[in-house]
Amino acid sequence: QVQLVESGGGLVQAGGSLRLSCAASGRTFSSLAMGWFRQAPGKEREFVASIGWGDGSVGRTYYADSVKGRFTISRDNAANTVALQMNSLEPEDTAVYYCAAKWIASAQSLAQAPGYWGQGTQVTVSS
Secondary structure, rough: OOOOEEEEEEEEEEEEEEEEEEEEOOOOHHHHEEEEEEEEOOOEEEEEEEEEOOOOOOOEEEEOOOOOEEEEEEEEOOOOOOEEOOOOOOHEEEHHHHEEEEEOOOHHHHHHHHOEEEEOOOEEOOO
């Protein structure tokens, strides 16, 4: 089993930045592909960004078109964490953001079918 705990959500004005973090435990972190999904009110959960297992070079990083150039995903295997740096935030980015993980997978594979989920953290972007 893998436990994922998100932090860093909050309220920010449009154009601002937030950094989300996810701490993982339960399995060797470097063996996990990691990623982020989000769910806005009344909408289905959607993929945001992912990074492959290991040092991230397997499948490297993968982003939804809606966040390319604004969001950056990174991992710290020594700290067992993955981060999502979100810049130039827009009201449309308002959602609950969920950390996700998948055992020995590429970034693209996690984007299609994650194996583990965190509880989520709220991000609200005001206009």
